[in-house]
Amino acid sequence: MARVAIDNVCKSYGDVEVLHGIDIAIEDGEFVVLVGPSGCGKSTLLRMTAGLESITGGTVSIGDKVVNNVPPKDRDIAMVFQSYALYPHKTVAANMAFALRMQKMDPKIIQQRLDDAADILGLTPFLKRYPRQLSGGQRQRVAMGRAIVRDPQVFLFDEPLSNLDAKLRVQMRTEIKELHQRLQTTTIFVTHDQVEAMTMADRIVVMNDGNVEQVGTPLDLYDNPRNLFVATFIGSPAMNLINGHYDASDNCFVSTAGDRQELTFVPDVEDGKSVIFGIRPEHLDLAETGISATVSVIEPTGPEIMVFIRIGGESGVVVFRERHDFTPGQMIYLRPAGDKVHLFDPESGMRIDSK
Secondary structure, eight states, X not given: OOXXXXXXXXXXXXXXXXXXXXXXXXXXXXXXXXXXXXXXXXXXXXXXXXXXXXXXXXXXXXXXXXXXXXXXXXXXXXXXOSSOOOOTTSOHHHHHHHXXXXXXXXXXXXXXXXXXXXXXXXXXGGTTSOGGGSOHHHHHHHHHHHHHTTXXXXXXXXXXXXXSXXXXXXXXXXXXXXXXXXXXXXXXXXXXXXXXXXXXXXXXXXXXXXXXXXXEOXXXXXXXXXXXXXXXXXXXXXXXXXXXXXXXXXXXXXXXXXXXXXXXXXXXXXXXXXXXXXXXXXXXXEESSSEEEEEEEEEEOSSOEEEEEEETTEEEEEEESSOOOOOTTOEEEEEEOGGGOEXXXXXXXXXXXXX
């Protein structure tokens, strides 16, 4: 196991810079998820850590060693890709042990590591099978087993669950988290799925357009997003956003539709300043008065009901655990939980904190 330090790392392709001075410190044994939309640079950063992409500027360190110019095979890392990349003509055992045999490791050590990894991943009954005889989840376990047998300092996962169906993805993310809890190996996991990030990570790194937007624990990012991007990217359904302005006379938010909502904190913003009011879907309750909204679509999910609404000219969603009987076009009033409200600056996108 080892600490990974990414210091002021940049990446350019010709005149196009795709990563802009990334700084991330990943502690020994930590499970860190890089999350963001397609094209944000998360996979490029992972490949630079693995040595599969050159580094334009800055340094990547594994343990106490700067590895910018160290070949991938000498970085003591193991990587699991989106594609299983298994040898179709080799058995599960041969696939998992291939890298160790290439290193000419003692056959007894190879067999011991193979048996241990197969036991951890539940692959012992399948060691003599070929990839074509396995399900998608079993193939992904073999790819993970090929990484585990190397006993690396760092595991790197590049969207390993993208090729699996929804049910299997839920199962595999639990298994990967359990595996990390058992092995305690430093892990960097890349995904565009914020639910995967929330459920698996010790800490999440939210990336956008080659920059780090925020780093924190899953609940910290959910409860305290530092800007509009994090607020809308983390959380499913996304945070509701309502345009309006701040009225200092009675410390309230006034929407463009004229609804007034008293605030439980005094924001650090001038009177009359345009602001964006943010509230999570589950932090809205039905009320006699409050924010007026029109029901557009009702989606029962079983344990909850998702109600899509229109607030003025903006769309939003409310999540109820109670089974309300709404009809499309119905006018309802919503009361936000006061301590769950966020205000954002519409120009910078940054959260407005209290004075």
